[in-house]
Amino acid sequence: MTETRLPENPRILIIKPSALGDICHSLPVLAFLRSKFPKAYICWLVNRSFASLLSGLESLDEIIAFDRGAFSKGIWAGLKSWRELSRPLRSRPWDLVLDLQGLARSGLMTRLTPSKRRWGLSDCREGSWLAYTRRVQVQPGENHAVERYWQFARALGAPDKSEIPNLVLPKEAVIKAEIALARLPRPWFVVAPGARWVTKRWPPGGFACVVNELVNNHGGSACIIGAPDEAELGDQLAAALSVPFANLVGKTSLLEMAGILGKADLVLANDSGPLHVAVALGRKVVSPFFCTKPVLTGPYGHEDGTIWTPRTCRGSLVRLCPTSMECFAELNWSKVHQVAELIFAKMPYKGSPE
Numbered sequence: 001m002t003e004t005r006l007p008e009n010p011r012i013l014i015i016k017p018s019a020l021g022d023i024c025h026s027l028p029v030l031a032f033l034r035s036k037f038p039k040a041y042i043c044w045l046v047n048r049s050f051a052s053l054l055s056g057l058e059s060l061d062e063i064i065a066f067d068r069g070a071f072s073k074g075i076w077a078g079l080k081s082w083r084e085l086s087r088p089l090r091s092r093p094w095d096l097v098l099d100l101q102g103l104a105r106s107g108l109m110t111r112l113t114p115s116k117r118r119w120g121l122s123d124c125r126e127g128s129w130l131a132y133t134r135r136v137q138v139q140p141g142e143n144h145a146v147e148r149y150w151q152f153a154r155a156l157g158a159p160d161k162s163e164i165p166n167l168v169l170p171k172e173a174v175i176k177a178e179i180a181l182a183r184l185p186r187p188w189f190v191v192a193p194g195a196r197w198v199t200k201r202w203p204p205g206g207f208a209c210v211v212n213e214l215v216n217n218h219g220g221s222a223c224i225i226g227a228p229d230e231a232e233l234g235d236q237l238a239a240a241l242s243v244p245f246a247n248l249v250g251k252t253s254l255l256e257m258a259g260i261l262g263k264a265d266l267v268l269a270n271d272s273g274p275l276h277v278a279v280a281l282g283r284k285v286v287s288p289f290f291c292t293k294p295v296l297t298g299p300y301g302h303e304d305g306t307i308w309t310p311r312t313c314r315g316s317l318v319r320l321c322p323t324s325m326e327c328f329a330e331l332n333w334s335k336v337h338q339v340a341e342l343i344f345a346k347m348p349y350k351g352s353p354e
Contacts, residue, residue, distance in 0.1 A: 006037075006095055006096060006117070007095055008037075008039070009037065009039040009040055009041070010037055010040050010041075010095035010096055011040070011041045011043075011092060011093060011094050011095050011096075012033055012037070012040055012041070012042045012043070012094070012095065012096045012097075012098070013043050013044075013045065013089075013092075013094045013096070013097045013098070013113065013115070014026070014029070014030065014033075014042070014043070014044045014045065014098050014100065015045045015097065015098065015099045015100060015101060015106050015109050015110055016044065016045070016046060016100040016101055016106075017045060017046050017047045017050075017066055017068065017101060017105075017106060018046075018047045018050060018068070018101075019196075019273060020050060020053070020254075020272075020273025020274075020276070020277065021145075021271075021272065021273045021275070021276035021277075021297065022100075022101075022145060023046065023050055023053065023054070024165050024167060024273075024276040024277055024279070024280040025144075025145040025146045025149055025165060025276065025300070026100050026149045026165075027165040027166060027167060027280055028146060028149070028150060028153065028162045028163045028164070028165055028166075029098070029100070029149050029150065029152050029153050030042065030044070030057070030059050030060070031059060031163060031166060032153040032156070032158050032163075033059075033153070033156075034059040036156060036157070036158075041061045041062070042059065042060055042061050042062075043060070043061060043062040043063070043064060043088075043092075044060055044062075044063055044064070045064040045066060045085075045089075045109060046063060046064070046065060046066065047065070047066055047067075047068045048065040048066060048067050048068070049068070049254070050254065051063050051065040052253065052254055052255040053167070053254055053255065053258060053277070055170055055255070056167075056168045056169045056170040056171075056173070057167075057168055058168070064085070064088055064089075066081070066085055066109075067081045085109070086112050089109060089112040089113050090112055090113065090114065092113070092114075093114065094113050094114065094115040095115065095117065096115065096117045096119070097110050097113050097115045097117065097118045097119065098119050098120075098152050099118070099119065099120040099121075099124070099128065099131070099132070100121075100149050100152070101128075102120055102121050102123070102124030102125060102128050103124070103125055103126045103128055104125075104126035104127055104128055106128060107120070107124070107126070107127065107128025107129070107130065107131040107132075108131065110128070110131040110132065111130070111131035116133065117133055117134070118131055118132050118133045118134070119132060119133070119134045119135075119136055119152060119155070120132040120134075120135055120136070121135065121136055121138050121148065121149075121151060121152075122135045122136060122137045122138050123138045123148075134155075136151045136152055136154075136155045137151065138151055139151070142293070142295050142296060143296070144295060144296060144297070144298070144300055145296065145297055145300075146162050146165065146300045147162055149162075150162035162300075164279070164280075164300060164301040165276070165279060165280040165300060166280060166282075167258070167277065167280035167281050169255065169258055169259055169262055169281070170255070173255045173256060173258060173259035173262075174259050174262065174263070175259075176256050176259055177256065177259030177260045177262065177263045178263065180223075180246070180248065180252070180256070180259075180260060181223060181246075181260065181263055183246075184220075184221040184223065184244060184245075184246055185219060185220055185221050185244060186219075186220055186221075186265065187218060187219070187220035187265035187266065187344075188220060188221060188222075188223055188263060188264050188265050188266075189211050189214055189215065189220060189221070189222050189223070189264070189265065189266050189267075189268065190222075190223045190224075190225060190260060190261055190263075190264035190266070190267045190268070190278075191207050191211060191222055191223070191224050191225070191237060191267075191268045191269070192224075192225050192226055192261075192267070192268070192269035192270065192272060192274035192275065193207055193224065193226065193230065193233045193234065193236075193237050193269075193270065194226040194227060194230035194233050194249075194270065194272060194274075195270040195271060195272040196272070197291065197292075197319045198319065198320065198321075198325075199290060199291040199318055199319055199320065199321050199325060200270045200271045200272065200290060200291065200292060201233070201270055202270055202288045202290070202328060202331065202336075203236075203328055204233050204234075204236040204237035204240065205236070205237075205240050205333075206288075206328075206331070206333040206336065207237055207268055207333075208237050208240035208241050209240070209333035209334075209337070210268060210286075210333050210336050210337045210340055211241065211243065211245075211268065212240075212241060212242050212243055213337050214266070214337070214340060214341070214344065215243035215244075216243070217341070218344065220243075220244075220265070221243060221244035221245055221246070222241055222243060222244070222245040222246075223245065223246050223248060223260060223264075224237050224238060224245065224246070224247045224248060224249055225248050225249060225252065225257050225260055225261070225274060226249040226250065226257075226274070227249070227250060228249075228250035229250075230249055230250070231249050231250045233249070234247050234248075234249030234250070235247070235249075248260070257274065257277075258277050258281070261274060261277050261278045261281055261283060262278075262281040262282075262283065264278065264283050265284075265344075265347070266283070266284050266285075266286065266340065266343065266344055266347075267283050267284070267285045267286070268285070268286045268287070268336075268340065269285065269286075269287055270287065270288065271287060271289055271292045271297055271298070275287050275299055276299065276300075278299075279299045279300060279301065279302055284302065284305065284343050284344070284346075284347055285299045285302050285305045285343075286305045286307070286336060286339055286340045286343055287299055287305060287306055287307070288307045288308075288309070288331055288336055289306060289307065289308045289309065289314070289315075290308075290309050290311075290314060290325070290327050290328070290331075291313075291314070291315065291316050291317060291318050291319075291321065292315065292317060293314075293315040293317070294306045294308055304339075304342070304343065305339060305343050307331065307335060307336055307339050309327040309330060309331050310327075310330065310331075311326070311327040311330060313327070314327065
């Protein structure tokens, strides 16, 4: 199918419902679209649970929030949710639809639109390619998620190399973060001990040892963050700390947690959503990696803060480890602390980060 040139002020729909880290990895594409089409109408379809994270972006004209868990409330609730979602998808004259998710559900969302330009990546899965009028070629080899999504921008004339993800939060999120951290001494070491996969979760005791040493050397305090289902990890970390701290795991909204990450002097986190939110907010990060590959999902542009286990099975991408995660013990906390000290030394402490 031959595609005509985009109009000068196109209506563009980005479909990237999840996950938290992947949404952050997609931000450079949004920034490019806005720079190339300053007067375009740009909309982002995202899971409702992540919509607040995008609410401070002036590059977006609209956010369509999708309730991914609607069917868990019953078949009728699920069908109602899809009917409500289909209205803006079907009724708008979209000039370009970009499916950055590349799965069956997002492919269906893409196909619901009347657009004659429905693009997806060449490595899409679950038959989603059936929805596309063009499959944008992904470069051969191992590509970071940021670079994979950047292929959409390249197809529209962008340079080869992507920009660093950039996230802007609403002012109220920043203010709430300042209030939450006000009673803690600076510098603030924010720790996110959770991760969706068990094989990504370095034990909380390791993070505690690193933070204890950092505070002993530089003063300051720890702030532990995470989702409600990570409360046990937060409690374990808190119990191992011997320095001032606040355990806010499960006690903040996503936007409030992002605000705290944005105020951190240093963020320590596993390969998880908070790690990539911190990078997109311009924070310095330290992150241990085990079964996942930094080249694919590491903190983009912050490779100096990545510590990868020396085990030969590293990067296996398994969610359940047959060797009981022996690599966790092999990655001694002192190695992580050494990297943290090097990172912290590069960022002179000058009060609150901007």
